[in-house]
Amino acid sequence: MNVASSPFQFTTDTATLCVFDTEALKYRLDDEPDWWSIEEDELGELNQGNVALFNLFTFL
Numbered sequence: 001m002n003v004a005s006s007p008f009q010f011t012t013d014t015a016t017l018c019v020f021d022t023e024a025l026k027y028r029l030d031d032e033p034d035w036w037s038i039e040e041d042e043l044g045e046l047n048q049g050n051v052a053l054f055n056l057f058t059f060l
Contacts, residue, residue: 016053020052
């Protein structure tokens with residue numbers, strides 16, 4: 001088991017963080033870069049456990 005030993009930071013200009021299994025989504029390599037914004041595609045991958053999508057919010 002690989003466990004992160006310390007927290008990390010990242011920066012993004014999108015409102016969603018996508019965590020995925022590269023092997024499970026290998027067939028999407030030549031797909032549209034925003035395939036996950038198509039509801040049927042997103043739900044299919046979520047239901048198969050290939051991807052987790054986290055909406056990000058900014059609190060001021």
